[in-house]
Amino acid sequence: MLSRLIIEQPNRPKLTFIHGWGAQNSVWQDWAQQTLGAYFELHLIELPGFGQSNAVASQANDQMLAQTWVDAILEAMPQKSHLLGWSLGGLLAQQIAIQQPERVQSLICLASTPRFTQNDDWKWAVSPKLMADFMRSVQADSAATLKSFWTLQMQGSEIPRQQIKQFVQRMQDYQLPTLSGLTQGLRLLKYFDFREQANELPMPVLWLLGEHDPLIPQAFIAEFSTIQRQAQVKILAGAAHTPFASHPQQTADAIRHFLAQR
Incomplete structure (x- = not known):
């Protein structure tokens, strides 16, 4: 079973967190507990090969x-809860919501979209070349690649430079993910594509995006609300790919406001 942290809050709604690529529960545990812990029972799940979770056999x-990862998450999460996924975690959360909608009360995709990589008819995403470069870099020097990636995620955030440096340093102090977890995660970022299913999800959905996210083109952010007709879309002003780190209260307020309507 995957490593998980449960911050119990009896008689409160359950909120499950799935982190992004290169991270672990520690990246947002303090934020979640300080800003959301009084309102929800928090379930933080670590992906295969990240944090304290063992890697799964490659396929x-x-x-x-993808199914192996989703099955592992389903085993670790509550039988029914609100579901919050960040970046890669948002894609996995979409897969869970599509596959087992009865277990997802509502879905929040933070700094995540229905498809992460470009193809012939989807330009609002990361280029295949960048993904290939990341795969090569991870296999050559995962520590250096992760440092660059953590810095990239904060680019565009309207916060002091020192705060960005502190975030990157904090991430470097954590246990490195396994190479297997990193490479499998990159494969899934390239594979997942929920453009057709995203408009058909039966539960309430919130897309929570950073205004200056370097991994999600601004043209897409501007048009996303017209694509996601059945969902709510909120843009966090001044934020990039890690809104909970750069704009913690605004991010939490948006989540609480959305879930208060449920």
Whole structure:
């Protein structure tokens, strides 16, 4: 079973957190507990090969790999809860909501979209070349690659430079993910594509995006509300790819406001 942290709050709604690529529960545990812990019972799940979670056996087929990860998350999460996924975690949360909607009361995708990488008819995403470069870099020097990635995630945040340096240093102090977890996660970022299913989800959905996210083109952010007709879309002014770190209260307020309507 995956490593998980449960911050119990009897008689409160359950809120499950799935972190992004290169991270672990520690990246947002304090923020979640300080800003949301009084209102929800928090369930923080660490992805395979990240934090204290063991890696899962690799699969040659991306679909099988995705199912292996999703099954592991489903085993670790409550039988029914609100579901919050950040970046890669948002894609995994979408897969769970599509596959087992009865277990998801509402879905929040933080700094996440229905598809992470570009193809011929989807330009609002990360280029295949960048993904290939990341895969090569991770295999050559995962520590250096992660440092660059953590710095990239904060680019565009309207916060003091020293705060960005502190975030990157804090991430470097954590236990490094396994190489298997990193490479499998990159495969899933390239594989997942929920553009068709995202408009058909039966539960309430919130897309919570940073105004200056370097991994989500601004043109897409501006048009996203017209694409997601059945969902709520909120743009966090001044934030980038890690809104909970750069704009902690604004991010928490948006989540609480959305869930208060449920």
